[in-house]
Amino acid sequence: MSISxxxxxxxxxxxxxxxxSLRPLAVNSNKELMKVKTLELSEQIGEFQNILYAQQxxxxxxxxxxxxxSGKDGTVRVVFGRTNPAGVxxxxxxxxxxxxxxxxxxxxIHQQVPATGELAIFNRSHYEDVLITKVHGDIDETEVQRxxxxxxxxxxxxxxxxxxxxxxxxxxxxxxxxxxxxERLSDPNKHWKFNGQDxxxxxxxxxxxxxxxxxxxxxxxxxxxxxxxxxxxxTQRNLIIAGIVAEKLAAMDLSYPSPQADYFKIKIE
Amino acid sequence: MSISxxxxxxxxxxxxxxxxSLRPLAVNSNKELMKVKTLELSEQIGEFQNILYAQQxxxxxxxxxxxxxSGKDGTVRVVFGRTNPAGVxxxxxxxxxxxxxxxxxxxxIHQQVPATGELAIFNRSHYEDVLITKVHGDIDETEVQRxxxxxxxxxxxxxxxxxxxxxxxxxxxxxxxxxxxxERLSDPNKHWKFNGQDxxxxxxxxxxxxxxxxxxxxxxxxxxxxxxxxxxxxTQRNLIIAGIVAEKLAAMDLSYPSPQADYFKIKIE
Numbered sequence: 070m071s072i073s074x075x076x077x078x079x080x081x082x083x084x085x086x087x088x089x090s091l092r093p094l095a096v097n098s099n100k101e102l103m104k105v106k107t108l109e110l111s112e113q114i115g116e117f118q119n120i121l122y123a124q125q126x127x128x129x130x131x132x133x134x135x136x137x138x139s140g141k142d143g144t145v146r147v148v149f150g151r152t153n154p155a156g157v158x159x160x161x162x163x164x165x166x167x168x169x170x171x172x173x174x175x176x177x178i179h180q181q182v183p184a185t186g187e188l189a190i191f192n193r194s195h196y197e198d199v200l201i202t203k204v205h206g207d208i209d210e211t212e213v214q215r216x217x218x219x220x221x222x223x224x225x226x227x228x229x230x231x232x233x234x235x236x237x238x239x240x241x242x243x244x245x246x247x248x249x250x251x252e253r254l255s256d257p258n259k260h261w262k263f264n265g266q267d268x269x270x271x272x273x274x275x276x277x278x279x280x281x282x283x284x285x286x287x288x289x290x291x292x293x294x295x296x297x298x299x300x301x302x303x304t305q306r307n308l309i310i311a312g313i314v315a316e317k318l319a320a321m322d323l324s325y326p327s328p329q330a331d332y333f334k335i336k337i338e
Numbered sequence: 339m340s341i342s343x344x345x346x347x348x349x350x351x352x353x354x355x356x357x358x359s360l361r362p363l364a365v366n367s368n369k370e371l372m373k374v375k376t377l378e379l380s381e382q383i384g385e386f387q388n389i390l391y392a393q394q395x396x397x398x399x400x401x402x403x404x405x406x407x408s409g410k411d412g413t414v415r416v417v418f419g420r421t422n423p424a425g426v427x428x429x430x431x432x433x434x435x436x437x438x439x440x441x442x443x444x445x446x447i448h449q450q451v452p453a454t455g456e457l458a459i460f461n462r463s464h465y466e467d468v469l470i471t472k473v474h475g476d477i478d479e480t481e482v483q484r485x486x487x488x489x490x491x492x493x494x495x496x497x498x499x500x501x502x503x504x505x506x507x508x509x510x511x512x513x514x515x516x517x518x519x520x521e522r523l524s525d526p527n528k529h530w531k532f533n534g535q536d537x538x539x540x541x542x543x544x545x546x547x548x549x550x551x552x553x554x555x556x557x558x559x560x561x562x563x564x565x566x567x568x569x570x571x572x573t574q575r576n577l578i579i580a581g582i583v584a585e586k587l588a589a590m591d592l593s594y595p596s597p598q599a600d601y602f603k604i605k606i607e
Contacts, residue, residue, distance in 0.1 A: 119415075123530045146388075146422045153415045154428040154459060161424060190423060250606045260597035261392045268606070328529035337519045337537070 103308045107147065110311035115151035117318035118188050122156030124326050125186040128232040131314065132191045134200075135239030136277060137267040138249035140300050141192050144239065147307045148314060149190060158183070161192040174198040174216070175223050182227060195220060196236075199284050204276045217287040228292035235317060236293060237310055238285060239300040243274050372573045376416065379580035384420035386587035387457050391425030393595050394455040397501040400583065401460045403469075404508030405546060406536040407518035409569050410461050413508065416576045417583060418459060427452070430461040443467040443485070444492050451496060464489060465505075468553050473545045486556040497561035504586060505562060506579055507554060508569040512543050 121127055131149075133141040145159050160181045169177045175195055183189035199216045202208045208216070224234055241249075250267060253259040270277070289295045296313055300306040390396055400418075402410040414428050429450045438446045444464055452458035468485045471477045477485070493503055510518075519536060522528040539546070558564045565582055569575040 115419075125530075142424060145424045149423050150384075150420070152419075152423060154418050154421065154423065154426050155411060155414045155430060155461065157423050158427065159423040192424065247606045254601040254604050254606070257597075258594045260601055261394075261595045263597065263601060265599075271606075325527045326530045328526075328532065330534075332523040332529055332532060335523050337516045337523075337540075 100304050103304045107304070107308045107311050108151075110308070110315045111148055111151040113315045114149065114311065114318060115153065117315070117321075117323055118152045118156055120323040120325060121188060121318070121321070122153060122186045124323060126231075126326070127321055127323070128183040128185055128227075129188045129318070129321075130183050130191065130227065130232050130234045131189070132194045132196070132234070132236040133239065134194065134196050134237070134281075135300065136241060136246060136274075137264075137270060138246050138253070139239035139241045140303055140306055141239060142262075143303060144237075144307065144310055145190055145192060148311045149188075152188065156186055157188045157190070159190040159192060162194055162197065175219060179223075183232060185231070195223070196284060196288075200277065200280050201270075203280050204270075204273050213283075214287075217284065220288055221290060224288070224290065224293040233317065233321065234293040235314065236288075236295045237313075238281060238295060238297050239306060240297055241300045243271075245301045246271065246274075369573050372577045376573070376577045376580050377420075379577070379584045380417055380420045382584045383418065383580065383587060384422065386584070386590075386592055387421045387425055389592040389594060390457060390587070390590070391422060391455045393592060395500075395595070396590055396592070397452040397454055397496075398457045398587070398590075399452050399460065399496065399501050399503045400458070401463045401465070401503070401505040402508065403463065403465050403506070403550075404569065405510060405515060405543075406533075406539060407515050407522070408508035408510045409572055409575055410508060411531075412572060413506075413576065413579055414459055414461060417580045418457075421457065425455055426457045426459070428459040428461060431463055431466065444488065448492075452501060454500070464492070465553060465557075469546065469549050470539075472549050473539075473542050482552075483556075486553065489557055490559060493557070493559065493562040502586065502590065503562040504583065505557075505564045506582075507550060507564060507566050508575060509566050510569045512540075514570045515540065515543075 121129065133144055135141055149157060149159070158181070162177070165174075165177065178191075178195045181189065181191070199208075199213055199220070203213050228234060250263070250271070253263040285295045285297070296310075298306055298309055390398065402413055404410055418426060418428070427450070431446070434443075434446065447460075447464045450458065450460070468477075468482055468489070472482050497503060519532070519540070522532040554564045554566070565579075567575055567578055
């Protein structure tokens with residue numbers, strides 16, 4: 070799968086500082102073709118996921134992070150829109166409740182990690198606890214570093230106990246966000262997605278970019294890699310993410326489980 | 339939607355005793371046409387569900403019950419295979435754990451009911467606790483009647499607090515189950531679905547039919563109706579269920595929520 074491989078090759082560069090990453094790849098200039106390819110990949114993901122579910126061996130965790138309007142919801146709908154609900158859980162982490170705040174920041178996250186046979190999608194995640202909190206000044210640099218270590222240890226544990234982890238940062242430009250927020254305001258069918266809080270967070274745009282850059286560097290691990298996805302184009306974003314997920318599933322050695330006995334001999338009465 | 343209406347008209351008859359209910363409806367003789375129609379309906383369900391999710395007002399609970407191989411998994415995959423994972427949860431209730439058995443039988447069920455904006459699918463449910471237990475003789479008739487009352491009170495509470503409930507009994511014949519079990523044994527890709535326990539339960543076929551008949555009669559309520567689905571034909575089963583679900587969603591007064599302020603006036607900087 071050339072798209073994702075090509076992308077992986079660039080993902081460790083300081084992509085957040087460069088506008089180059091936001092330009093559509095020349096190879097995918099045809100939008101309709103990209104959509105068809107994405108649909109094919111999402112159907113492939115559905116087929117792999119059905120075997121994952123049958124096999125009850127692997128666990129797959131997808132983490133989606135990005136600024137408001139960066140397309141986390143759209144990614145869930147398009148990339149994972151051809152899966153079997155029986156084996157897929159999408160969890161949208163909101164501002165923590167009083168009970169959640171009364172525990173450590175990984176407590177509510179741990180409860181939602183995938184079981185064997187499951188594909189879990191985190192729409193926002195434990196990473197909010199080193200992003201919002203840092204930008205708002207709720208935690209100091211010592212605490213930030215401590216949390217990076219907590220996160221790395223937590224993800225290592227998940228990985229060593231059989232969870233495959235893929236983390237995506239959906240990277241849009243400030244101008245693109247402006248257009249998307251304005252669109253939510255002018256389309257009554259999109260009003261429900263608008264939240265006054267989005268404007269407050271938008272005012273801290275550069276602080277968030279810095280925070281993302283720092284957290285991605287500190288928590289990019291071989292067993293829990295970050296993929297920085299150019300997301301100004303929804304079509305391209307979906308195609309790239311679908312490509313990476315499908316490629317990972319293809320490499321996961323999925324197969325229907327072997328029977329526990331010689332089933333060919335059994336005759337039903 | 340003529341299919342489901344037509345079906346609803348017959349669902350209160352003593353359908354479990356009659357083989358007539360297992361014959362495909364003449365009007366749907368064309369299998370390919372039925373599949374196309376089902377796909378259309380499942381896409382409609384996906385569109386309605388997206389508004390349900392946006393609106394954050396309604397809760398929809400689908401209960402699937404039926405003998406082994408009756409097609410509960412297939413129904414989840416086909417009928418709900420075009421939904422957005424963000425607002426859909428499919429819960430497969432297995433034999434209760436020690437911790438679950440240490441609570442009342444509705445305890446683990448209550449934890450999984452849909453929140454506002456959610457569509458939850460129960461693949462097996464609290465009904466197992468008046469079926470398996472009754473057939474195995476773990477509870478006596480007094481306890482069975484008590485549990486019927488508990489279930490009715492529980493579902494009334496869910497309904498009165500905003501949950502729409504649809505319960506489906508997937509009705510197959512004993513012969514059809516024989517063929518399906520045999521198929522699982524001869525196809526290595528289906529071995530994982532075979533379970534020795536299925537044969538034990540099959541031996542109690544008529545006791546189960548009686549138990550189903552009794553529970554359906556006792557718990558069929560206007561706010562939580564049972565639909566008995568002829569399920570010897572997978573194609574017809576999917577079409578009928580998709581039709582009933584789509585019709586219900588269409589009647590649910592779904593709409594994108596109104597903005598909290600005059601959004602047309604806001605200008606993003």
